[in-house]
Amino acid sequence: MQLIENLLSVNEAASALNCLRPETDEIQYGQYYAIGDNQSLIRLPRLMAFQASTNSCGDQPWYRCKIALVPQNNIVYTSWTPTVQKLKRVIEEMSGETWNLAHIIYYKDGQESMGLHSDCMLDLASGSKIAVVSLGVNRQMDLVKKQESTLDGPSQLQINLPGNSLFLLDEETNRHYVHGIKKEKSQIGERISIVFRHVLTYKTQNGKLYGNGLTYSTKQDIIQGETRRKMYKFAFTFFLALCLNWMFPFFSTNMFKLISGGIYWLSISLVIELVQQIIDADYVVPRGWAGFGLGVDPFRSDDLWSTLIVVYHGTTALAAQSILTHRQFLLPGDHLLDGTELAIRAGHIPGKVHIYTSPSIRYASLHVYSQVNSFKSPKIKKLYKVQIVLQCKQMPGTFKTQKETVGWGDKRICNTIPNEVIEHFTNRRSSVIPYRLLIRLENT
Numbered sequence: 001m002q003l004i005e006n007l008l009s010v011n012e013a014a015s016a017l018n019c020l021r022p023e024t025d026e027i028q029y030g031q032y033y034a035i036g037d038n039q040s041l042i043r044l045p046r047l048m049a050f051q052a053s054t055n056s057c058g059d060q061p062w063y064r065c066k067i068a069l070v071p072q073n074n075i076v077y078t079s080w081t082p083t084v085q086k087l088k089r090v091i092e093e094m095s096g097e098t099w100n101l102a103h104i105i106y107y108k109d110g111q112e113s114m115g116l117h118s119d120c121m122l123d124l125a126s127g128s129k130i131a132v133v134s135l136g137v138n139r140q141m142d143l144v145k146k147q148e149s150t151l152d153g154p155s156q157l158q159i160n161l162p163g164n165s166l167f168l169l170d171e172e173t174n175r176h177y178v179h180g181i182k183k184e185k186s187q188i189g190e191r192i193s194i195v196f197r198h199v200l201t202y203k204t205q206n207g208k209l210y211g212n213g214l215t216y217s218t219k220q221d222i223i224q225g226e227t228r229r230k231m232y233k234f235a236f237t238f239f240l241a242l243c244l245n246w247m248f249p250f251f252s253t254n255m256f257k258l259i260s261g262g263i264y265w266l267s268i269s270l271v272i273e274l275v276q277q278i279i280d281a282d283y284v285v286p287r288g289w290a291g292f293g294l295g296v297d298p299f300r301s302d303d304l305w306s307t308l309i310v311v312y313h314g315t316t317a318l319a320a321q322s323i324l325t326h327r328q329f330l331l332p333g334d335h336l337l338d339g340t341e342l343a344i345r346a347g348h349i350p351g352k353v354h355i356y357t358s359p360s361i362r363y364a365s366l367h368v369y370s371q372v373n374s375f376k377s378p379k380i381k382k383l384y385k386v387q388i389v390l391q392c393k394q395m396p397g398t399f400k401t402q403k404e405t406v407g408w409g410d411k412r413i414c415n416t417i418p419n420e421v422i423e424h425f426t427n428r429r430s431s432v433i434p435y436r437l438l439i440r441l442e443n444t
């Protein structure tokens with residue numbers, strides 16, 4: 001912490017104060033709010049304005065402070081105005097540091113204040129200092145050591161911030177102490193503080209954040225991420241439209257019922273349009289899979305959603321189609337619609353007539369169960385791996401559990417479900433009810 005008095009000449013300080021007063025044109029102050037306990041809006045006892053430099057991409061720095069989270073506070077950073085820019089230059093030349101964002105705060109009298117708080121450090125350049133330039137009357141800043149702090153040093157401090165001074169608040173002090181500007185009992189005049197920060201977070205025109213510690217660290221990353229998402233969406237759409245349009249009658253959504261009632265033929269472009277609507281809904285659960293709700297028999301009397309557990313069944317598009325067409329799982333030995341007999345799949349022990357499921361999506365999506373097929377997106381000519389899993393409800397007490405049967409031994413397959421109980425098997429067809437088709441499309 002450091003206080004530098006007589007930052008400017010007396011005349012310059014007086015003129016700076018005058019230029020930054022609300023009556024002058026330079027700064028358009030606004031009234032901002034906090035959210036109270038009962039969700040009410042609380043008027044903050046001060047006026048504020050925001051300025052910042054843009055980066056080389058033309059984006060503005062962004063500081064994630066509490067007031068920015070209140071929807072009613074429309075915080076807009078404008079470019080530097082002459083007086084603030086001059087103050088910035090003076091303190092940068094004096095300290096050798098740089099700042100790219102400022103909050104300008106107007107306290108009209110001693111009744112206006114700022115409560116005890118720590119400045120949020122998420123967006124600040126590591127090791128950078130928060131610079132507070134004070135103009136106008138002297139105000140007292142209280143610093144109170146946080147309860148959890150293990151730092152040696154005074155538990156409380158009072159610092160006078162006279163007009164025409166610079167106060168530098170370092171990371172360490174901000175981490176261990178809260179600070180605030182307390183109310184004054186005596187009648188005093190106005191004070192303006194200009195709080196400069198060096199932030200490394202930026203906001204794009206469409207409101208996306210990038211920078212230190214964020215999903216996207218540069219603007220380029222955002223563009224790449226969006227391109228990837230677009231390509232994925234295209235591929236997905238074409239996969240559904242070209243390879244899986246048999247399944248549209250099985251969807252539970254009204255729009256599908258609407259268009260598939262009796263008409264099982266859909267034009268590719270209509271399918272694409274519908275699929276895009278689903279994908280835009282971002283219904284991707286579990287992680288990495290896109291889920292499509294399937295129609296469930298409305299006449300079942302058991303309380304499907306509350307008493308049955310969730311399991312997964314890794315399968316092929318063909319088998320999924322067969323399960324959905326027959327409206328239930330089939331057991332080896334059953335006859336399909338075309339009269340052929342369902343055989344025990346190669347690799348499974350003959351004589352074991354069972355339906356296999358797993359509480360683990362990891363296990364169900366192993367390639368022996370959920371066959372990997374490749375799919376070439378016709379539009380972008382890119383090859384993808386496609387897998388299908390049916391998300392199902394299974395009736396407790398109707399199945400047995402056993403350890404994995406894929407030869408992994410003790411090597412853990414799923415983080416949540418132990419290998420010993422990862423496989424369910426049953427011979428009751430109607431105890432497993434598929435309610436969501438999961439599809440995963442991955443780059444090859």
Ligand SMILES: O=C(O)CCC(=O)C(=O)O
Nearest residue numbers: 103105119132181193195
């Ligand atoms: O007005 C002041 O001097 C304190 C401002 C402050 O602590 C803040 O804006 O976070």
Ligand SMILES: [Fe+2]
Nearest residue numbers: 117118119179
């Ligand atoms: Fe602060």
